[in-house]
Amino acid sequence: MESVKLASAIAACPFFLIAVSVIFLIMGKIKFLRSAEGYAAFLAVLTALFFMRFPTENIHLFDGMAVISGMTAWIWIIVLVSLAGSVFVSIVRQLQHPGSYYFLLFFSAASAMLAAAADNLFFAFAASEVSIIPLYFLVSCRRGKQGLHAAYKLSVFGSFFSAFSMLGLAFLNYSCPSLYFSALSKTGLPDGLAVMGFLLYAFSFSFKIAAAPFGLVYRDVLSGAPGPVAAFIASSWVLCGLPALYKIYSLFYSGPVHDFFPAMAVLSVIAGGISAFYGRSLKRIAVGLLSAGIGFCLLAFSGDKSGLIALIYHLPALAASVAGLFLFSFYFEKEEISLPLSGLAGFAARKPVIAVSATVCLFSAAGLPPFGGFFAKFLILFSLIKSESFFLAAAGMIGLAFSVLCCFKLVSVLFFRQEQPLPEGKAVPRAYVPLAADLCIIILAIFLAAYGIFSNYFIGKISAML
Amino acid sequence: MMALADNFLFSLFSLSALFGIIFLFLNLKNRLLLQKIAFYVSVVIFITALTAFCLFAAGNHPSIFAVSAKWMSSLNMVICLGADKFSMSMILLAAAFLPVSIITVSHAQRTGNAFYSCLFFLQAAVIGLFSSEDLFSFFFFWQLSILPVLFLSGIWGKQGRAAAVEKFFIVYSVFSLLFLLGIFGIAENMHYLTGNWSLVFKDVAKAGISSSQQIFYFILLMPVFMLRLAAFPLHTWFCSLVKENQPAVNIFLAGTFIPAGAAGLVKIIFPILPKGVLFLSPYLSFLFALSFAYLALMAWAAKSFSGMLAYLFSAQFSLVLFGLFSSYSNKMPALFLTVAISVSAAVLFFLSGAIENRAKTDIIADLHFPFKGMPRTSSLLLIALLSIAGLPCLASFPGIYGIIRNAFSSAPFSAIIAVAGVFFSFACCFRAAQEMLFGKKTSAAIAMPELKKQEILVILPFVIILFFLGIMPNFSAGCFAGGSTDSVSREALNGKR
Numbered sequence: 001m002e003s004v005k006l007a008s009a010i011a012a013c014p015f016f017l018i019a020v021s022v023i024f025l026i027m028g029k030i031k032f033l034r035s036a037e038g039y040a041a042f043l044a045v046l047t048a049l050f051f052m053r054f055p056t057e058n059i060h061l062f063d064g065m066a067v068i069s070g071m072t073a074w075i076w077i078i079v080l081v082s083l084a085g086s087v088f089v090s091i092v093r094q095l096q097h098p099g100s101y102y103f104l105l106f107f108s109a110a111s112a113m114l115a116a117a118a119d120n121l122f123f124a125f126a127a128s129e130v131s132i133i134p135l136y137f138l139v140s141c142r143r144g145k146q147g148l149h150a151a152y153k154l155s156v157f158g159s160f161f162s163a164f165s166m167l168g169l170a171f172l173n174y175s176c177p178s179l180y181f182s183a184l185s186k187t188g189l190p191d192g193l194a195v196m197g198f199l200l201y202a203f204s205f206s207f208k209i210a211a212a213p214f215g216l217v218y219r220d221v222l223s224g225a226p227g228p229v230a231a232f233i234a235s236s237w238v239l240c241g242l243p244a245l246y247k248i249y250s251l252f253y254s255g256p257v258h259d260f261f262p263a264m265a266v267l268s269v270i271a272g273g274i275s276a277f278y279g280r281s282l283k284r285i286a287v288g289l290l291s292a293g294i295g296f297c298l299l300a301f302s303g304d305k306s307g308l309i310a311l312i313y314h315l316p317a318l319a320a321s322v323a324g325l326f327l328f329s330f331y332f333e334k335e336e337i338s339l340p341l342s343g344l345a346g347f348a349a350r351k352p353v354i355a356v357s358a359t360v361c362l363f364s365a366a367g368l369p370p371f372g373g374f375f376a377k378f379l380i381l382f383s384l385i386k387s388e389s390f391f392l393a394a395a396g397m398i399g400l401a402f403s404v405l406c407c408f409k410l411v412s413v414l415f416f417r418q419e420q421p422l423p424e425g426k427a428v429p430r431a432y433v434p435l436a437a438d439l440c441i442i443i444l445a446i447f448l449a450a451y452g453i454f455s456n457y458f459i460g461k462i463s464a465m466l
Numbered sequence: 467m468m469a470l471a472d473n474f475l476f477s478l479f480s481l482s483a484l485f486g487i488i489f490l491f492l493n494l495k496n497r498l499l500l501q502k503i504a505f506y507v508s509v510v511i512f513i514t515a516l517t518a519f520c521l522f523a524a525g526n527h528p529s530i531f532a533v534s535a536k537w538m539s540s541l542n543m544v545i546c547l548g549a550d551k552f553s554m555s556m557i558l559l560a561a562a563f564l565p566v567s568i569i570t571v572s573h574a575q576r577t578g579n580a581f582y583s584c585l586f587f588l589q590a591a592v593i594g595l596f597s598s599e600d601l602f603s604f605f606f607f608w609q610l611s612i613l614p615v616l617f618l619s620g621i622w623g624k625q626g627r628a629a630a631v632e633k634f635f636i637v638y639s640v641f642s643l644l645f646l647l648g649i650f651g652i653a654e655n656m657h658y659l660t661g662n663w664s665l666v667f668k669d670v671a672k673a674g675i676s677s678s679q680q681i682f683y684f685i686l687l688m689p690v691f692m693l694r695l696a697a698f699p700l701h702t703w704f705c706s707l708v709k710e711n712q713p714a715v716n717i718f719l720a721g722t723f724i725p726a727g728a729a730g731l732v733k734i735i736f737p738i739l740p741k742g743v744l745f746l747s748p749y750l751s752f753l754f755a756l757s758f759a760y761l762a763l764m765a766w767a768a769k770s771f772s773g774m775l776a777y778l779f780s781a782q783f784s785l786v787l788f789g790l791f792s793s794y795s796n797k798m799p800a801l802f803l804t805v806a807i808s809v810s811a812a813v814l815f816f817l818s819g820a821i822e823n824r825a826k827t828d829i830i831a832d833l834h835f836p837f838k839g840m841p842r843t844s845s846l847l848l849i850a851l852l853s854i855a856g857l858p859c860l861a862s863f864p865g866i867y868g869i870i871r872n873a874f875s876s877a878p879f880s881a882i883i884a885v886a887g888v889f890f891s892f893a894c895c896f897r898a899a900q901e902m903l904f905g906k907k908t909s910a911a912i913a914m915p916e917l918k919k920q921e922i923l924v925i926l927p928f929v930i931i932l933f934f935l936g937i938m939p940n941f942s943a944g945c946f947a948g949g950s951t952d953s954v955s956r957e958a959l960n961g962k963r
Contacts, residue, residue, distance in 0.1 A: 390654075
């Protein structure tokens with residue numbers, strides 16, 4: 001009876017979010033309730049988080065098309081925490097249509113959570129498509145030139161890759177009548193058309209998880225998006241595509257689909273690192289580091305059995321560090337204008353606590369000790385060595401070098417340089433940064449430090465969960 | 467993890483790290499009060515370290531110094547901490563240098579709580595580094611120790627710090643990757659040979675890695691330790707950083723940060739890769755002898771006092787490397803010299819700081835403090851300079867003598883070059899002493915006040931240690947002998963048979 005209650009509580013989480021999102025839409029129409037919407041949204045996410053647990057056994061939804069396992073619950077918690085942070089920061093912002101904003105945010109989060117739980121290729125596709133549509137509107141909610149451009153880019157690329165997914169699904173469905181992972185694993189080696197289908201499907205999903213090269217489109221998308229939305233997309237939305245990709249990878253022991261993932265991983269790690277190193281603004285650097293981090297997640301696929309543990313351990317570290325950097329970027333933009341890196345000079349002298357917290361996020365994203373990112377990346381590389389994937393480990397280290405150098409570039413501007421007045425016309429007035437953003441950055445930094453220092457505890461939990 | 471908490475070394479590391487965190491948030495406006503608090507806290511850490519050292523020397527509680535704790539048990543990883551006599555001496559010195567560093571800080575340098583926090587973190591990382599007994603924790607602390615130096619030099623350095631810090635960080639990042647590659651390679655080999663993934667030094671040393679692979683890993687890892695020990699041609703980061711750093715940071719940098727490279731050699735290279743050492747030691751000993759002579763010559767030519775010290779210490783560390791590789795069966799003189807250099811570094815950089823704070827310049831030609839006017843400063847400076855040069859009865863002499871005596875039997879040609887290096891070191895120190903203490907007062911020279919009593923009180927114990935090391939080398943060598951395995955000498959003997 002207890003387990004049934006637990007299963008119901010966990011499974012109800014995304015549906016609860018969808019239900020609440022509809023209420024927000026209605027609340028938006030009532031004038032005197034508008035100002036309370038942010039607080040209600042925050043309360044709703046906290047409620048969902050309160051009822052979230054790790055399932056003792058897999059929970060099946062929609063006739064088994066979605067399965068809530070320990071890994072799914074782990075990702076759901078990341079999504080909920082990220083959503084809570086985004087809502088918390090959004091409360092104090094002057095939103096034009098708070099009802100629609102929270103509706104879209106919650107709806108996207110709930111669909112992404114279902115995509116993370118998908119145990120069926122069609123379901124994964126459908127859920128991720130549903131979750132991306134609200135993002136088109138959220139990215140452009142400021143209605144500025146850059147935001148509209150970002151939304152346009154996301155919609156064009158999103159549609160393009162959705163078409164690939166559809167084509168892949170059609171090929172697959174032609175060869176294998178059932179698109180359940182369990183059924184696919186029993187069909188043995190697929191024929192040429194099915195392999196083509198898998199490749200197209202994986203290729204389109206690699207865009208959604210921000211893997212290079214096409215994932216780098218997110219540099220423009222997230223640069224134009226408002227801070228809380230960008231933080232939400234980067235820290236949790238993109239991670240929801242990983243379980244489906246891992247399940248596809250697990251179906252193959254060799255062949256082009258099996259080789260596709262390491263190739264994508266190498267490309268992401270190196271291109272992400274280089275992109276971060278040459279990034280001209282903080283958001284672009286954060287997207288580069290995100291792409292490199294996703295590359296590390298894909299690298300973990302090729303590791304031995306400890307690779308999966310390392311991958312799951314890596315997810316919160318990546319999410320927290322990237323979210324911290326996006327929230328930090330609040331300081332360096334006004335409306336949609338981002339300051340160049342030189343605008344960060346002397347920031348540490350003005351706001352030392354925030355600078356140190358952002359540096360912690362940066363160090364973790366780059367894989368420097370003693371933060372969560374260091375242990376995660378070390379464990380992923382070590383799992384690659386254990387599985388004798390030396391080339392992949394070497395590629396991971398090269399990507400790591402770029403990330404570390406990028407990290408130094410930012411640290412030297414933040415801490416070592418004096419503030420210099422920008423030339424006339426280039427100066428951007430200092431942005432108003434809500435206290436909530438400051439608080440979130442500090443909490444994320446503390447989490448990353450604790451996550452690294454107590455890595456032993458977390459790894460133990462993950463191992464027990466699997 | 468409970469086992470770790472019971473370990474004295476881990477507790478010492480945690481204590482330093484804890485104070486690092488506390489100082490990060492202790493934002494007092496009264497800088498003098500902040501400095502006093504930092505000083506007393508560092509004295510507490512020193513007393514703890516001294517207690518640990520005494521307990522260790524007495525040998526009554528070996529279990530509190532060695533620990534092997536399962537870490538991430540599901541991944542079969544183990545954290546191993548422990549101490550040999552050399553590591554314990556260096557840990558004690560790391561604890562002793564912090565009060566000296568703190569008292570060197572001048573209030574004109576705008577240091578705040580973050581500065582002291584970085585110093586505590588650096589001390590914690592160095593303690594962790596010296597007590598590591600497995601490759602993972604060694605790499606972890608190795609990386610960790612770089613970050614405080616980055617901030618200490620980057621934020622509180624002098625005018626030209628940006629370029630120096632950039633060079634330091636980029637070079638260290640690249641070489642850290644080499645280190646990581648070496649660790650993974652060794653781990654893979656370990657698994658291939660024994661079936662387990664242990665990274666503990668003792669286990670890896672017993673694995674029996676083949677000769678060719680040992681040579682390969684040696685080539686991969688040796689530059690990493692050469693970089694740390696600022697040996698030619700990887701010394702430039704140190705020389706440029708020392709010129710731009712505050713003396714308080716330099717005390718730590720030359721006193722404990724760099725000697726960690728020697729610990730790496732003794733703990734990793736010699737026990738795990740003995741065949742690599744045997745194969746390449748003739749070439750390396752020649753390179754290090756040459757490096758010693760060249761860097762000593764550079765020190766002789768240096769115009770600034772900090773520049774001279776930077777080259778002089780690089781030269782001395784090259785001599786340590788020469789000692790380790792020219793006579794690997796007897797590492798005692800090299801380890802002795804490492805400790806002597808550390809103590810000399812504390813005294814010399816402390817004096818350099820005191821002089822710089824008073825004279826506002828460190829150009830040797832502009833510094834003038836005659837015996838008559840400043841007997842205390844002049845005497846201390848002369849003792850420290852003569853000690854680092856290798857004058858008998860002072861700290862470095864037994865180490866230098868032992869290294870060169872041993873080298874004459876194993877690598878005579880390199881030994882001759884090393885003797886030339888000793889001559890250059892002497893010449894450099896005498897030139898500095900003559901110009902600053904006995905030279906004519908130039909128009910640019912500034913009248914300086916004498917060292918204060920409390921400054922003398924802080925530095926005097928180190929000066930006494932300089933004499934103690936020189937006069938009683940046998941007794942002091944007993945304090946930091948052993949610890950390293952003799953696998954290289956065993957290999958050498960096997961080769962001869």
